[in-house]
Amino acid sequence: MKLLALLLRASRGSVILSALCGLLSGGSSAALIALINRKLTGTDTPDSVLVSSFIGLMLLSLATRICSQVLLNGMQQGALYNMRLRLSRSILSAPLRRFEELGAHRMIATLTDDIVTVSNGMMLLPLIVVNAAILIGCLGWMAWLSWKLFLGMIVFMTLGVLSFTLLTGLATGGLAKARDTQDTLFKHFRALTEGIKELKLNGNRREVFLGEQLEGTAGALRNLYTRSLNIYSASSSWGMFLFFVVIGLLIFAMPIFSPLSLAELTGYTLTVLYLQQPLQTLTEFVPFLARADVAMKKVEEMGLTLETAAEQSRALAANSAPSAFQKLELVDVTHTYHRENDDSRFTLGPINLSLAPGELLFLVGGNGSGKTSLAKLFTGLYTPESGEVRLDGQPVTDETRDTYRQLFSTVFSDFHLFESLLGLAPPERSEKVAHYLKRLNLDQKVRVTDGKLSTTELSLGQRKRLALLASWLEDRPIYVFDEWAADQDPVFKQIFYEELLPEMKRAGKAVLVISHDDRYFHVADRLVRLDSGRLVEPEADERRVAS
Known part of the structure; x- marks a missing residue:
């Protein structure tokens, strides 16, 4: 993913440290589920040990989660700051003729919309990393609890991910078309503001402009975004449906084919229930990340770059004006x-x-x-x-x-x-x-x-x-x-x-x-x-x- 790659380039060490904190948070959450499962299914461990372990794991999960989010928040804002400066330098260092050929409306769309979209996508990364770490930690616990059930879970999750990816792929294509249409809409907005005197003085021209150009483009943009977001909503609902299918299979189908202990059944059910929130969070963030990815591609298509600060600095180095020349x-x-x-x-x-x-x-x-x-x-x-x-x-x-x-x-x-x-x-x-x-x-x-x-x-x-x-x-x-x-x-x-x-x-x-x-x-x-x-x-x- 381009957004994660941007963060890695900004501060690889901080990203790794944040990921480790996220993994500890996910592991702590998985350990809490295991501890709850042991208490519910019966254990010889004294309650004092269970309580102290429970409190310790809660504090560890809280501390590592906060640490991971704080680190990623700082990196995200730092990367966004650098991105804005690099984009500004890239605009100044790029050939003037290139921008004249692209048109001011495309530049306005990039500077006002694409940067905001990329920023919104980057703001989601801390939550994504933490929830992904929780998912990994819980899967590790499930593998330790029963590797047979875990293999079945992996097969089912693979099928779910493939179907989810197929649906979201259709929606992402619609977002790319919508972004191209948005360039045209910004062109109409520019015509609206720069040609307001002519539009006010000629009613026929005004009605044709509003009815055929502005309204048509705005309608096409609305339809593209609505279709894409509807597909994302359907894919997210499909993911939640698969989630309950997994619970149903665990409770009703698996005991028929393979005898399960109470500890295994309870542990898997608790874990799957606990995973509902992070999985839902990850699926709901997909459209925002897709839009951010489309926005970054649009920036690159315009001949700009967010990655060559050194080259841009050299191109725009503060040069004193020559005091004289001969010819x-x-x-x-x-x-x-x-x-x-x-x-x-x-x-x-x-x-x-x-x-x-x-x-x-x-x-x-x-x-x-x-x-x-x-x-x-x-x-x-x-x-x-x-x-x-x-x-x-x-x-x-x-x-x-x-x-x-x-x-x-x-x-x-x-x-x-x-x-x-x-x-x-x-x-x-x-x-x-x-x-x-x-x-x-x-x-x-x-x-x-x-x-x-x-x-x-x-x-x-x-x-x-x-x-x-x-x-x-x-x-x-x-x-x-x-x-x-x-x-x-x-x-x-x-x-x-x-x-x-x-x-x-x-x-x-x-x-x-x-x-x-x-x-x-x-x-x-x-x-x-x-x-x-x-x-x-x-x-x-x-x-x-x-x-």
């Missing part, structure tokens, strides 16, 4: 991907382009020409299928890619604005932050206290200005702006192109600007046009404006 080059770089609403593959490149300190490079082109993808290749967020990205003549490799990324500060069109400046605004920079806020005309709307922004509930243009503030504070050698001015008013467009960009140039920063604002092309040192994934010569009027 950045893309040499015969290509990148292939699916474009939205297009089944064919789109190839960007081969691209040959360079950037130097103190240079303003404008990248222009139509929608869908590949400008943002080229910027992601520039910044190391995408890995080229062929060609090389070179920094000062040296190729950027998988080992150096994260260090290379530290050269860049970016504001993409789909930027994210954090609620704090994340270490970019220590007290000694407070005056600089206040100056930037005033210059961006945000000093009356936003305050920065201990690095936290007082609000991010602003217009898109104002949020972009805050993103620009964070970018300034990073103070990197290279800046990339993807349609930054598209949501600014004319005054701020002029300030951005004719004041801020020239300031960056004078400070020795290399700047790549993706823009459609042809009236400001003259600010650029160099203008390059991207058309259908290929770099082409700028048109004559563009060259004239840029010059």
Whole structure:
């Protein structure tokens, strides 16, 4: 089982110690049953010895059970803590393109549902180990009491386990289908929240969305889970039915075929009755463990891992940003991907382009020409299928890619604005932050206290200005702006192109600007046009404006 393997990797010694405590608890419980059986069937042992033994076994069973559960609880929470951190690191270390292809809805389902499901499954492990230990201890007692009855019990239990496994296998397949359907449901939920304005304004679209998409997917998910859980309920009831069949065979059938002593009959009956609770517990936990197993498989299918913390730590090692560079080059770089609403593959490149300190490079082109993808290749967020990205003549490799990324500060069109400046605004920079806020005309709307922004509930243009503030504070050698001015008013467009960009140039920063604002092309040192994934010569009027 994947959950148990995860615990073993987290702390093998603690797992073994916990298992030993569980076995002692199970053995103590079995010894208690034997002691009760001896008292009921008659024995020459003095009552004082029986009472002291009974009390000792009770205390041993209690102490070892608590010890086993405490150890497993600590390991379970520790493993869950490590799993969350490793999953977060895995997300950050995985290729960006992989997540863009999977879609945000699948990532949300994994982070919000799969982690909780795995956590719930791991929380059951302490109880499972203890109850399994009780089962093993009782079986050992039964074998010692009568090996013939024990062999018959093992045969019958094997048949019961096989039939139970067959039923639960059908249910587990349904859970896997339900988990896939849940991805689609999360996609609809995302459409519901992001498209709420369009759905409110168009009743027909709203009804089709709710009736055909959301309702249909939610209904399919309901049916899959209901069918699977019904099968689990039937299999659990079947297990309890077999349990009473065993008691019936012991009491009524076995004495006919083989004479049994009162001690054997009473001992087996007491033990089987005592096993009812742990067996029922184990069977009732099966659906929760199955869901946890499906969730872990889903995490792995998404290209994530919970096991390679060392590799992730190396990939995400804290790398200081290089203070300077001489030349950045893309040499015969290509990148292939699916474009939205297009089944064919789109190839960007081969691209040959360079950037130097103190240079303003404008990248222009139509929608869908590949400008943002080229910027992601520039910044190391995408890995080229062929060609090389070179920094000062040296190729950027998988080992150096994260260090290379530290050269860049970016504001993409789909930027994210954090609620704090994340270490970019220590007290000694407070005056600089206040100056930037005033210059961006945000000093009356936003305050920065201990690095936290007082609000991010602003217009898109104002949020972009805050993103620009964070970018300034990073103070990197290279800046990339993807349609930054598209949501600014004319005054701020002029300030951005004719004041801020020239300031960056004078400070020795290399700047790549993706823009459609042809009236400001003259600010650029160099203008390059991207058309259908290929770099082409700028048109004559563009060259004239840029010059």
